[in-house]
Amino acid sequence: MPSMASSNSSDAAKINQGTKSDFIPRRQKIEQHRKNLPIAAVEKRLLEEVSNNDVLIIVGETGSGKTTQLPQYLFNGGFCRNGGIIGITQPRRVAAVTVAKRVAEECGVPLGQKVGYAVRFDDVTSSSTRIKYMTDGLLLREALLDPYLTKYSVIIVDEAHERTVHTDVLLGLLKTVQKTRSQGASDMLNNDHSKAENSMLLAKENDGQCTNVEKHRRGKKLSPLKLIIMSASLDAKIFSEYFGGARAVHVQGRQYPVDMLYTYQPETDYIDAALITIFQIHLEEGPGDILVFLTGQEEIESIQRLVQERLPKLPESKRKLLVIPIFASLPSEKQMKVFMPAPIGFRKVILATNIAETSVTIPGIKYVVDPGMVKVRTYDASTGIEPLIIVKTSKAQALQRSGRAGREGPGKCYRLYPENEFYKLKDSTTPEIKRCNLSNVILQLKALGIDDIVGFDFLEEPDRMAIIKSMELLFLLGALTDESKLSDPVGHQMARLPLDPIYSKALIVASQFNCLEEMLIVVAMLSVESIFYAPREKLEESRTALRSFSSPEGDHLTLLNVYRASEEFFEKSKLVSGNEKAEKNLRKWCKENFINSRSLKHARDIHSQIRKNVEQMGLRVTSCGDDMLPLRRCLAASFFLNAALKQPDGTYRALSSGLMVQIHPSSVLFRMKPECIIFDELVRTNQNYVRNVTRIDFLWLAELAPQCYALQE
Numbered sequence: 001m002p003s004m005a006s007s008n009s010s011d012a013a014k015i016n017q018g019t020k021s022d023f024i025p026r027r028q029k030i031e032q033h034r035k036n037l038p039i040a041a042v043e044k045r046l047l048e049e050v051s052n053n054d055v056l057i058i059v060g061e062t063g064s065g066k067t068t069q070l071p072q073y074l075f076n077g078g079f080c081r082n083g084g085i086i087g088i089t090q091p092r093r094v095a096a097v098t099v100a101k102r103v104a105e106e107c108g109v110p111l112g113q114k115v116g117y118a119v120r121f122d123d124v125t126s127s128s129t130r131i132k133y134m135t136d137g138l139l140l141r142e143a144l145l146d147p148y149l150t151k152y153s154v155i156i157v158d159e160a161h162e163r164t165v166h167t168d169v170l171l172g173l174l175k176t177v178q179k180t181r182s183q184g185a186s187d188m189l190n191n192d193h194s195k196a197e198n199s200m201l202l203a204k205e206n207d208g209q210c211t212n213v214e215k216h217r218r219g220k221k222l223s224p225l226k227l228i229i230m231s232a233s234l235d236a237k238i239f240s241e242y243f244g245g246a247r248a249v250h251v252q253g254r255q256y257p258v259d260m261l262y263t264y265q266p267e268t269d270y271i272d273a274a275l276i277t278i279f280q281i282h283l284e285e286g287p288g289d290i291l292v293f294l295t296g297q298e299e300i301e302s303i304q305r306l307v308q309e310r311l312p313k314l315p316e317s318k319r320k321l322l323v324i325p326i327f328a329s330l331p332s333e334k335q336m337k338v339f340m341p342a343p344i345g346f347r348k349v350i351l352a353t354n355i356a357e358t359s360v361t362i363p364g365i366k367y368v369v370d371p372g373m374v375k376v377r378t379y380d381a382s383t384g385i386e387p388l389i390i391v392k393t394s395k396a397q398a399l400q401r402s403g404r405a406g407r408e409g410p411g412k413c414y415r416l417y418p419e420n421e422f423y424k425l426k427d428s429t430t431p432e433i434k435r436c437n438l439s440n441v442i443l444q445l446k447a448l449g450i451d452d453i454v455g456f457d458f459l460e461e462p463d464r465m466a467i468i469k470s471m472e473l474l475f476l477l478g479a480l481t482d483e484s485k486l487s488d489p490v491g492h493q494m495a496r497l498p499l500d501p502i503y504s505k506a507l508i509v510a511s512q513f514n515c516l517e518e519m520l521i522v523v524a525m526l527s528v529e530s531i532f533y534a535p536r537e538k539l540e541e542s543r544t545a546l547r548s549f550s551s552p553e554g555d556h557l558t559l560l561n562v563y564r565a566s567e568e569f570f571e572k573s574k575l576v577s578g579n580e581k582a583e584k585n586l587r588k589w590c591k592e593n594f595i596n597s598r599s600l601k602h603a604r605d606i607h608s609q610i611r612k613n614v615e616q617m618g619l620r621v622t623s624c625g626d627d628m629l630p631l632r633r634c635l636a637a638s639f640f641l642n643a644a645l646k647q648p649d650g651t652y653r654a655l656s657s658g659l660m661v662q663i664h665p666s667s668v669l670f671r672m673k674p675e676c677i678i679f680d681e682l683v684r685t686n687q688n689y690v691r692n693v694t695r696i697d698f699l700w701l702a703e704l705a706p707q708c709y710a711l712q713e
């Protein structure tokens, strides 16, 4: 058992927790709760600050009420007058959804009316929505259709300390939007350029050719935009400087104290230490649920298995422990399970990735276990590889994690490292923009009309090499012209699809190769994690199951076979037993075939969503039937940057980076080793492995991607 030292580092002011009876109606309880939040004491002052400052930075402790309360104060303070919307961005969809639900409840309105949310593929808002929670990525996409974000009177960028690439780009964009909007539309319509533009647009509108954006621009009066940047652990200075010395205010006080505990010694195996700590809390501490932060699905599933294996060894009275996982690739209805109360007498243990790190309040959580590790994607511009690596969290992340306790009553946070290690952690996380492939961002900026990427006013400039490499990739995919402008129609179509540029390209090419029906399935299946699972004790059986789907042409076609087989089974089952029973039967079918039913369900959802997208764009959804040649050629025509050639020793050379790679053992082509392949991703463990691989003909590369391969013949 890791021995823990308690620290009084929590300087939290304990405020009246109330000992009211549970019989008080829920609404009254919520009202009482709202009044007790630290932010409530400064409501009036905050409203004045927002009125007096166009940009305001708010820093306040976790749980003080920023995310849920400030939008309501602004609404009541008249900031939605004239129909303006208060938009609040979150780095993660689970936060946007759950906070919106909570705020709708606090306001006593149905979700989707006054209070709503919008995340990729899920919009729960209406024309009456005035408080809208959304992901930062979604607001960026909205800017494509409404470049001045005219429907918003206030935009709050929440959890800005996370510095996601979307938050960083959004801040740059908002800076320009705010400037333009404060100059006002009267200005726009009065200067000569705008007058000329206006009459041109009027003519177009009369001819019925005006787009929505243009209609909007024509004669629309722009009102000023208020911008608020918020976090619990924000380096206010960098944001303040970026916005020309913007005002920063601090909201003091925390709702409940959180007792911090550290180990005496560093832990050699944090998984084992987490497992022991879960049982230590369960057996020795009072009631309250446990939230454990892990780095990914694999770790979560392994701890879930270990807890479940050990439970039967406990005395019967201690076996009521319910393990619930939450990670990004889990379908959203499964994610929502963590927010449901445990059955009476049970304690919940939530195993989460950093998806549950910021903004969310998970009811019942009293104990947080933080091993101090996180998985991050990095980007090596010279090779184009984006390896996922496990690193120590920053101080900001550690604070956010501990902040998930102490939201409904006093809490405890178990950091599985010594206290002095905490002080050695980096203050904040390296901004994602400095460690990611920028092709998606560049595509979006270009679609917004921002052509000079290097000259864009970034909060922190990305690496030049990363910009150049990403532009090169977009150029080779045909999204950019020789002048680095968005190409028509391919570049514009790619920007409209909410997918990685290579996947978008694959869908666009597939419509020309008459295999879009199949490519939609392949892209949906590639977008989810681990379709197959192979339990150690049933390795042989799972291999046999996989063989029944496997295609000698490779993994993409194998994934297609799985999807088609599952659809066929589902449709037949639905005819016989109805929809609900068919869903249940499908889960059973998945289990028998060693397929991860959660991942398959997620792929089905993504499939129907992207199908809608391509149909709206007017792409032809036709099928190549049983002839898989067009699909493989289409994969070559879109994944050509991920092509590799077999070497005499059986390894492969990736053609665009020159890296030596091997086919991952999970691939159906692992033993077959065809001459030439394309792959979906390159992962670096002890070796460079390529995953999701398809056999192609080397000559197709020169034919289908001459911009890349013609000269190499």
Ligand SMILES: Nc1ncnc2c1ncn2[C@@H]1O[C@H](COP(=O)(O)OP(=O)(O)OP(=O)(O)O)[C@@H](O)[C@H]1O
Residues within 6 Å of the ligand: 037, 060, 061, 062, 063, 064, 065, 066, 067, 068, 069, 098, 099, 102, 231, 232, 255, 358, 359, 360, 361, 363, 403, 406, 407, 408
């Ligand atoms: N879904 C919920 N269920 C129950 N209580 C909630 C819920 N959401 C919020 N609360 C309560 O409201 C308080 C304030 O939450 P809010 O998210 O506004 O704080 P915050 O200051 O934005 O915190 P953070 O910086 O961690 O996001 C929480 O501490 C919790 O007590």
